[in-house]
Amino acid sequence: MALLLRCLVALLLLALASAAPFSDSKRAAQVPVASHVVRLTKNTVSRSSALSSTRVRKFRAFTDGTGSSAVGIATALPVHYQAEYLVEVNAGGNNYSLLIDTGSSDTWFVRNDFQCLDAYLRIVHVSYCNLGPYFKGDFPGGQILEQHFNITYGGADGPFLNGLMGYSDLTVAGVTIPKQQIALATLGIWIGDGISSGILGLGLPGLTEAFVGMSPVEDGLQNLVNYSPVVTTVATQLNKSIFSLGLSRNSSESFLALGGVPQHVKVGNYANVPIQKMPKSFGGSDYFYYALTPDSLVWNSSRSRVQQETLPQVIVDSGTTLNVFPYEIARSINEHFIPKAVYTTSLGGWFVSCNAKPPSFGVKIGGQMFWTDPASMILPEVKDPATGYCATGIGAMDGSLYILGDVFMQGLVAVFDVGPNMEMRFAKRI
Numbered sequence: 357m358a359l360l361l362r363c364l365v366a367l368l369l370l371a372l373a374s375a376a377p378f379s380d381s382k383r384a385a386q387v388p389v390a391s392h393v394v395r396l397t398k399n400t401v402s403r404s405s406a407l408s409s410t411r412v413r414k415f416r417a418f419t420d421g422t423g424s425s426a427v428g429i430a431t432a433l434p435v436h437y438q439a440e441y442l443v444e445v446n447a448g449g450n451n452y453s454l455l456i457d458t459g460s461s462d463t464w465f466v467r468n469d470f471q472c473l474d475a476y477l478r479i480v481h482v483s484y485c486n487l488g489p490y491f492k493g494d495f496p497g498g499q500i501l502e503q504h505f506n507i508t509y510g511g512a513d514g515p516f517l518n519g520l521m522g523y524s525d526l527t528v529a530g531v532t533i534p535k536q537q538i539a540l541a542t543l544g545i546w547i548g549d550g551i552s553s554g555i556l557g558l559g560l561p562g563l564t565e566a567f568v569g570m571s572p573v574e575d576g577l578q579n580l581v582n583y584s585p586v587v588t589t590v591a592t593q594l595n596k597s598i599f600s601l602g603l604s605r606n607s608s609e610s611f612l613a614l615g616g617v618p619q620h621v622k623v624g625n626y627a628n629v630p631i632q633k634m635p636k637s638f639g640g641s642d643y644f645y646y647a648l649t650p651d652s653l654v655w656n657s658s659r660s661r662v663q664q665e666t667l668p669q670v671i672v673d674s675g676t677t678l679n680v681f682p683y684e685i686a687r688s689i690n691e692h693f694i695p696k697a698v699y700t701t702s703l704g705g706w707f708v709s710c711n712a713k714p715p716s717f718g719v720k721i722g723g724q725m726f727w728t729d730p731a732s733m734i735l736p737e738v739k740d741p742a743t744g745y746c747a748t749g750i751g752a753m754d755g756s757l758y759i760l761g762d763v764f765m766q767g768l769v770a771v772f773d774v775g776p777n778m779e780m781r782f783a784k785r786i
């Protein structure tokens with residue numbers, strides 16, 4: 357991802373055909389009912405400050421963008437607790453917990469001989485990486501000898517993994533995906549949660565990170581090979597190119613559904629928005645992330661209101677807790693908390709009294725406004741140890757991708773149609 361990210365800085369914003377609002381019945385009829393649904397676990401991760409202050413992982417990006425840390429790990433992430441969504445996946449007859457990530461496309465598990473590196477690239481005890489149970493045995497469907505796995509999360513200096521590529525049948529939400537290409541991670545810088553054994557990458561084929569040859573240090577676009585990630589293999593398997601995610605602050609209501617939206621889930625009107633292409637490194641454009649350009653952002657306290665209509669492209673990323681916006685937008689939203697949230701340089705994020713009044717915050721997409729649940733705007737599980745203040749749901753990261761993370765997705769049903777339509781649909785859960 358590092359390579360891509362470096363090239364994506366000047367984001368080309370494609371014209372966005374904003375969808376007209378539709379009636380309930382018309383919309384509802386167009387989103388199929390999923391036959392395969394799995395409940396997700398919301399996990400609050402406890403990480404020691406020593407670990408998390410030296411390393412960062414894209415998922416929980418709280419970044420100050422100063423690149424001030426010792427060895428080019430771009431930013432610090434000294435938060436002690438973070439929220440993430442996990443799903444149970446069966447591979448080779450065993451169950452594993454994987455992180456749900458729409459912001460990457462590779463599905464990987466940690467191999468039993470994994471070598472854990474510290475921020476100085478020294479091999480350290482594997483407990484330092486705090487991974488969940490190892491993958492048992494080798495690739496059940498055989499290794500792909502001429503390829504390897506090499507992924508960097510969150511920008512050129514982010515954590516990375518090297519590994520092997522191969523095949524396994526995977527069972528997710530009761531669907532068995534035959535001969536899925538997966539990776540087994542053998543080496544890397546990682547901050548785990550002690551539970552998850554890897555990641556279920558629900559991103560598009562354009563982001564897969566398999567490389568031909570055996571020398572990771574030489575990897576580049578010249579030896580990158582795309583393969584069919586889980587979303588496209590599932591689409592083929594089910595003859596339905598749709599999946600949906602319902603992330604809730606309440607763990608027991610969170611789901612991943614393959615083939616559509618679960619029958620029992622009640623939603624308001626769907627807004628439709630095309631998934632946008634992004635520029636490729638050497639010209640042209642392609643689909644990489646679940647990217648869209650919001651019509652507008654709105655935030656207000658009881659005292660003042662701001663509406664921003666000229667916005668950059670954002671990606672919808674279940675693997676990031678916060679919404680991540682350009683600095684000036686993030687600053688303004690954070691100053692609309694009462695009392696104001698304060699930027700804490702050492703933590704690279706905004707913190708506020710845990711019982712502050714958050715601003716009303718809305719994201720308009722496809723002609724429809726989605727108001728964030730005020731409860732999602734303050735993260736009680738992420739505290740500044742020095743002050744006891746809570747992190748806010750809005751972070752900043754300039755010169756990179758902007759993100760609608762879990763804070764945006766909570767309380768919505770997000771539908772991803774990776775078929776010929778290439779669109780996303782969002783509706784409020786009611």
Ligand SMILES: *[C@@H]1O[C@H](CO)[C@@H](O)[C@H](O)[C@H]1NC(C)=O
Pocket residue numbers: 446449450451
């Ligand atoms: C894996 O999980 C499924 C469903 O939760 C369960 O039926 C099965 O027994 C589990 N298998 C193992 C090996 O634990």
Ligand SMILES: *[C@@H]1O[C@H](CO)[C@@H](O)[C@H](O)[C@H]1NC(C)=O
Pocket residue numbers: 357358359506507508516517518572573575576
């Ligand atoms: C591949 O792995 C090497 C370390 O082995 C790392 O330096 C490099 O940045 C990685 N490349 C990508 C594209 O992740």
Ligand SMILES: *[C@@H]1O[C@H](CO)[C@@H](O)[C@H](O)[C@H]1NC(C)=O
Pocket residue numbers: 593594595
């Ligand atoms: C999907 O379509 C293929 C051929 O068109 C068919 O063989 C298969 O049974 C279908 N699968 C499902 C789950 O409907």
Ligand SMILES: *[C@@H]1O[C@H](CO)[C@@H](O)[C@H](O)[C@H]1NC(C)=O
Pocket residue numbers: 606607608609
């Ligand atoms: C979470 O959702 C479940 C099922 O809908 C409900 O029974 C429970 O009361 C909810 N918990 C909270 C804290 O809202």
Ligand SMILES: *[C@@H]1O[C@H](CO)[C@@H](O)[C@H](O)[C@H]1NC(C)=O
Pocket residue numbers: 656657658659713714715716
């Ligand atoms: C934002 O404005 C609306 C409409 O004026 C108002 O109802 C709401 O209470 C405001 N939000 C906050 C947090 O004061």
